[in-house]
Amino acid sequence: MGKSSKDKRDAYYRLAKEQNWRARSAFKLIQVDEEFDLFAHSDPDSVTRVVDLCAAPGSWSQVLSRVLIKGESFGRRAWEEKSRKEARALRSVGTENTQRPQPDGIEEGQEKKGANDEEEEEEEDQDKILKPRKNVKIVSIDLQPMAPLEGITTLKADITHPSTIPLLLKALDPELYEGDDANSPHLSPNRPHPHPVDLVLSDGAPDVTGLHDLDIYVQSQLLYAALNLAIGVLRPGGKFVAKIFRGRDVDLIYAQLKTVFKKVSVAKPRSSRASSLEAFVVCEGFKPPVKDSDGPQGSKGGLGGFDNPVFGGARPGVAGLSAGDHHRWIPPFIACGDLSSWDADASYELPPDHVSLDPVQPPTAPPYKRALELRKERGGAFGKTKSPR
Ligand SMILES: C[S@@+](CC[C@H](N)C(=O)[O-])C[C@H]1O[C@@H](n2cnc3c(N)ncnc32)[C@H](O)[C@@H]1O
Numbered sequence: 001m002g003k004s005s006k007d008k009r010d011a012y013y014r015l016a017k018e019q020n021w022r023a024r025s026a027f028k029l030i031q032v033d034e035e036f037d038l039f040a041h042s043d044p045d046s047v048t049r050v051v052d053l054c055a056a057p058g059s060w061s062q063v064l065s066r067v068l069i070k071g072e073s074f075g076r077r078a079w080e081e082k083s084r085k086e087a088r089a090l091r092s093v094g095t096e097n098t099q100r101p102q103p104d105g106i107e108e109g110q111e112k113k114g115a116n117d118e119e120e121e122e123e124e125d126q127d128k129i130l131k132p133r134k135n136v137k138i139v140s141i142d143l144q145p146m147a148p149l150e151g152i153t154t155l156k157a158d159i160t161h162p163s164t165i166p167l168l169l170k171a172l173d174p175e176l177y178e179g180d181d182a183n184s185p186h187l188s189p190n191r192p193h194p195h196p197v198d199l200v201l202s203d204g205a206p207d208v209t210g211l212h213d214l215d216i217y218v219q220s221q222l223l224y225a226a227l228n229l230a231i232g233v234l235r236p237g238g239k240f241v242a243k244i245f246r247g248r249d250v251d252l253i254y255a256q257l258k259t260v261f262k263k264v265s266v267a268k269p270r271s272s273r274a275s276s277l278e279a280f281v282v283c284e285g286f287k288p289p290v291k292d293s294d295g296p297q298g299s300k301g302g303l304g305g306f307d308n309p310v311f312g313g314a315r316p317g318v319a320g321l322s323a324g325d326h327h328r329w330i331p332p333f334i335a336c337g338d339l340s341s342w343d344a345d346a347s348y349e350l351p352p353d354h355v356s357l358d359p360v361q362p363p364t365a366p367p368y369k370r371a372l373e374l375r376k377e378r379g380g381a382f383g384k385t386k387s388p389r
Pocket residue numbers: 022023025026053054055056057058059060061141142143144157158159160203204205206207222
């Protein structure tokens with residue numbers, strides 16, 4: 001598909017390029033945040049440490065960087081701020097027009113300018129200023145190399161591999177692990193307590209084969225790997241957001257998540273195609289597993305979770321649940337994103353003078369790189385390729 005026809009058939013692909021996002025996925029995170037306030041806009045201090053798993057090419061990390069480090073707003077929040085400013089501007093024009101000199105020299109409306117107006121002006125000044133957060137720490141991990149992003153620690157690692165655990169811990173608290181071999185899974189146990197994180201994101205997806213059951217299975221393994229890392233680093237009350245494919249037995253995953261989080265919901269952002277099985281689990285209120293390793297929540301339970309330094313080696317279990325159980329717990333399913341926003345399944349007419357932009361960040365080392373090289377060697381794109389002799 002050419003760039004221009006993709007622009008037409010995928011509004012979010014086009015918008016991502018226009019708004020400087022590395023991938024259309026940025027809109028999914030922004031829309032989930034609109035509904036679940038993932039970044040705690042009302043209490044910014046409560047979300048400053050975030051891990052972004054399966055992060056390449058990095059549009060979610062861009063969102064994190066721009067919201068947490070630069071203090072920008074997006075989506076509905078940005079629109080609301082803009083509307084507030086416009087309404088204030090209109091009101092002040094209205095006030096200027098109705099002001100008439102009073103006989104005693106006092107201008108009409110002057111008396112009324114009291115606490116409320118000052119509050120509004122103050123609010124307006126606040127709006128003009130970006131609100132970066134203090135002590136922000138963002139660590140992003142992917143199998144693929146990721147082009148650097150300001151203020152973000154990027155790691156090239158496999159989230160399903162045990163060697164990624166010490167890498168992540170060290171990236172989160174480098175000062176605690178000085179002198180340790182980052183590749184060693186056996187870090188010295190006598191170190192000070194590491195700082196847990198507030199939010200773990202995972203947009204992990206395997207290279208899909210088209211065999212649905214296989215793709216769903218491999219994706220669920222990525223989710224468990226992400227959950228395992230999340231359990232090791234999240235603070236009590238922290239949040240975990242991860243991509244899922246809603247396959248046949250997905251409710252087992254929901255039930256397992258519910259054992260370590262107070263609230264689990266399924267979010268479907270408008271930028272995710274309705275025709276796709278993709279959705280996101282939004283897990284809030286992390287309940288760290290109890291320390292007794294032999295108890296019902298102990299290490300003999302099902303989920304695993306590495307012996308994490310944050311909870312002194314406690315591991316989660318799936319109390320009372322195993323694959324054979326017939327517990328069905330259905331989480332709320334929540335559509336995110338404004339109804340007036342672009343429809344991911346619709347094609348849109350483009351203006352005749354539309355110029356198709358290049359992607360913001362082409363993949364640095366895509367798995368299909370060799371295939372592209374071979375195609376080039378053989379004379380060009382599919383359909384024009386000369387058959388090999
Ligand atoms: C849909 S993309 C993520 C897009 C990203 N959230 C963004 O906004 O740019 C899925 C990513 O999962 C990564 N991935 C798949 N398996 C992985 C694994 N075992 N460990 C780390 N990353 C993995 C892929 O390399 C791919 O970059």
